[in-house]
Amino acid sequence: MATQPTLGEVLQSQGVSRRAFMKFCSATASLMALPAGMGAAMAETLASAKRPSVIWLSFQECTGCTEALTRSHAPTIEGLIFDFVSLDYHHTLQAASGDAAEHAREQAQHDHAGEYLVLVDGSIPLMEHCSTIAGISNVQMLKEACADAAAVINIGTCSAYGGLPMAKPNPTNAVAVGDIITDKPIVNIPGCPPMPLAITGVIAHYLTMGGMPELDHLGRPQAFFGENIHDRCYRRPFYDRGQFAETFDDEGARKGWCLYKLGCKAPTTYNACAHLKWNNGVSFPIQSGHGCLGCSEPNFWDALAVYDSPAKGQFGDGAKLGAATVAGAALGAGAAVLARRKKTRIAEEEESAS
Amino acid sequence: MTLLEFARGPAIHASLIILVAGSMIRLVGVLALTRGADLSRPRDVFGNFKGYRTVFSRAWPSDEFTIVTRYQTAMAYVFHIATLLVVVAIVPHIEFITSLTGLSWPGLPNWIGVALGTIALVSLIALIMRRLSKPEVYNSTVGDYVTWIIVALPLITGLMAFAHVGLRYETMLALHILSSALLFAYFPFSKLMHAFWFLFSRAQSGVAYAHKGVRI
Ligand code: SF4
Numbered sequence: 001m002a003t004q005p006t007l008g009e010v011l012q013s014q015g016v017s018r019r020a021f022m023k024f025c026s027a028t029a030s031l032m033a034l035p036a037g038m039g040a041a042m043a044e045t046l047a048s049a050k051r052p053s054v055i056w057l058s059f060q061e062c063t064g065c066t067e068a069l070t071r072s073h074a075p076t077i078e079g080l081i082f083d084f085v086s087l088d089y090h091h092t093l094q095a096a097s098g099d100a101a102e103h104a105r106e107q108a109q110h111d112h113a114g115e116y117l118v119l120v121d122g123s124i125p126l127m128e129h130c131s132t133i134a135g136i137s138n139v140q141m142l143k144e145a146c147a148d149a150a151a152v153i154n155i156g157t158c159s160a161y162g163g164l165p166m167a168k169p170n171p172t173n174a175v176a177v178g179d180i181i182t183d184k185p186i187v188n189i190p191g192c193p194p195m196p197l198a199i200t201g202v203i204a205h206y207l208t209m210g211g212m213p214e215l216d217h218l219g220r221p222q223a224f225f226g227e228n229i230h231d232r233c234y235r236r237p238f239y240d241r242g243q244f245a246e247t248f249d250d251e252g253a254r255k256g257w258c259l260y261k262l263g264c265k266a267p268t269t270y271n272a273c274a275h276l277k278w279n280n281g282v283s284f285p286i287q288s289g290h291g292c293l294g295c296s297e298p299n300f301w302d303a304l305a306v307y308d309s310p311a312k313g314q315f316g317d318g319a320k321l322g323a324a325t326v327a328g329a330a331l332g333a334g335a336a337v338l339a340r341r342k343k344t345r346i347a348e349e350e351e352s353a354s
Numbered sequence: 355m356t357l358l359e360f361a362r363g364p365a366i367h368a369s370l371i372i373l374v375a376g377s378m379i380r381l382v383g384v385l386a387l388t389r390g391a392d393l394s395r396p397r398d399v400f401g402n403f404k405g406y407r408t409v410f411s412r413a414w415p416s417d418e419f420t421i422v423t424r425y426q427t428a429m430a431y432v433f434h435i436a437t438l439l440v441v442v443a444i445v446p447h448i449e450f451i452t453s454l455t456g457l458s459w460p461g462l463p464n465w466i467g468v469a470l471g472t473i474a475l476v477s478l479i480a481l482i483m484r485r486l487s488k489p490e491v492y493n494s495t496v497g498d499y500v501t502w503i504i505v506a507l508p509l510i511t512g513l514m515a516f517a518h519v520g521l522r523y524e525t526m527l528a529l530h531i532l533s534s535a536l537l538f539a540y541f542p543f544s545k546l547m548h549a550f551w552f553l554f555s556r557a558q559s560g561v562a563y564a565h566k567g568v569r570i
Contacts, residue, residue, distance in 0.1 A: 228522070228523065230518075230523070231518070239464065240463075240464050240465060241463050241464070241465070242445060242461060242462060242463030242464050242465075242466075242467075243463075244445065260445070261445070261449065267518075267523045267524075267527075268358065268523055268524040268527070298356070299356070299359070303356075303358075303359060308453065309446070309449045310446075310524075310527065311445075311446035311447070311449040311450050311527075312362070312449055312450060312452070312453035313362045313363075313366050313367070313450055313453050313454065313531075314359075314362050314363045314367075315366075315367050315370075315453070315454060320367070320371060321370055321371060321374055321454075324370075324371040324372075324374045324375040324378075325374045325375070325378055327375055327378075328374060328375035328376065328377065328378025328379045328382070329378040329379075329382045331375070331378075331379045331382075331383075332378055332379040332380065332381060332382030332383035332384075332386065333382050333383075333386055335379065335383040336382065336383050336384070336385075336386030336387050337386070339383075339387055340386075340387065340388055343388070
């Protein structure tokens with residue numbers, strides 16, 4: 001490959017000022033709870049870092065993750081994620097197509113063996129014919145691409161946990177990347193879509209610290225997924241006071257009361273939406289009046305219906321309870337009849353004996 | 355399947371089936387039994403009426419016993435009323451009942467729910483303290499202590515989940531639902547059936563005593 005420019009050179013050529021870059025670095029460093037002073041060190045390292053080769057694989061996905069990223073804060077620095085990396089393969093964004101595109105991927109795998117990052121959005125169907133690229137099944141392409149990768153970053157809930165394609169009845173037998181790739185470091189950045197800053201943050205961390213950030217039990221970076229949305233929600237006082245919106249157009253909804261009863265899943269959801277917010281810090285779903293869907297949690301689609309609050313049970317078939325009542329009553333009546341018979345028999349025996 | 359999915363799915367479902375089927379078996383099984391024929395003339399013509407009246411009149415101990423029993427009677431009232439209110443009047447419980455029955459009603463503010471739950475727990479502890487300090491009065495069995503624990507667990511986990519303290523909310527919620535499931539499944543086969551039996555047993559004793567002319 002031709003000598004690559006450093007990240008600093010690329011950003012400079014894009015017209016990103018040093019001040020904006022420093023601001024981004026210190027914000028990212030503090031967000032990721034890196035030690036004080038890391039912002040400057042991060043800026044230093046990032047500026048001189050060679051951009052890592054990235055192969056971005058898109059499997060069973062909706063392109064929402066890429067959309068979220070490319071349309072995020074443009075033209076702010078988070079939107080320049082693609083300048084952080086040398087994006088050698090990405091269906092949606094690359095100019096090449098057909099054989100040339102696949103060739104670029106193979107070339108990157110070959111040239112940067114052991115060093116490149118694989119970013120994946122979309123789940124992988126185990127029914128391999130359900131999704132293929134250039135005649136190669138998703139399973140096969142994932143295995144090939146990951147074979148010499150330094151690490152894998154799952155962008156979005158589908159690649160992290162299976163997401164929507166894996167929702168019941170899971171017609172393609174979809175699985176997450178971690179179900180197939182077990183011998184590489186994997187970072188999950190779930191969300192439907194994930195927060196762009198979480199993606200850039202992880203990559204910036206990788207470039208400056210040479211490794212992946214601290215992860216939680218679901219493989220998510222603690223820095224972005226360590227906090228409960230409900231704990232950070234500005235509607236929390238209404239929750240505590242018991243003031244809930246009952247419908248989407250009642251007085252409570254207009255007054256911005258808590259959306260718990262309308263199915264807000266934030267009490268069981270971990271993500272940075274409530275404090276980082278979306279669209280350059282403009283808003284996030286709860287602020288716009290809709291409860292949290294819990295999209296950064298595994299199995300969120302099947303866990304509870306969208307408008308059911310976290311306290312609701314899942315009873316399968318409620319009629320079973322009715323059947324249990326009738327069956328219990330019948331058994332009880334049966335037991336009573338037997339006891340009565342026994343009583344009568346004993347009385348008769350006593351009578352005949354006397 | 356996560357712990358929470360297991361708790362609010364199969365676990366709570368199975369425990370409710372055991373609760374209703376078990377309660378029906380015991381209620382119908384006992385109530386459908388015959389009583390022995392009454393061969394004596396009642397001492398009191400209003401005996402039956404007075405007997406049934408004891409269901410209410412003995413909701414507080416008779417004067418002779420008021421002083422010695424007032425501690426546990428008062429505590430028991432506090433416990434039962436606070437628990438009942440928590441069970442039917444806090445929003446997450448109403449949501450749960452709605453998902454089961456379709457019925458709903460306005461709930462209490464969460465901070466009152468926390469206060470009531472705390473009161474219920476404190477009174478439950480007060481009751482076990484008395485039981486422990488007066489073994490000769492209670493003649494407790496192992497079952498009594500097991501029952502106390504099974505009743506205390508949903509209260510403790512519920513309070514913690516509701517107040518968002520302790521483990522992560524989804525774990526606390528799962529533990530709360532699981533401990534409630536244990537309570538439901540245990541209920542029909544334990545002294546907790548007094549929730550139903552108190553009506554019948556009190557009436558039965560009242561009728562029997564009234565029949566014999568005891569002042570009730
Ligand atoms: S709207 Fe959702 S996150 Fe906010 S307080 Fe209510 S339940 Fe919690």
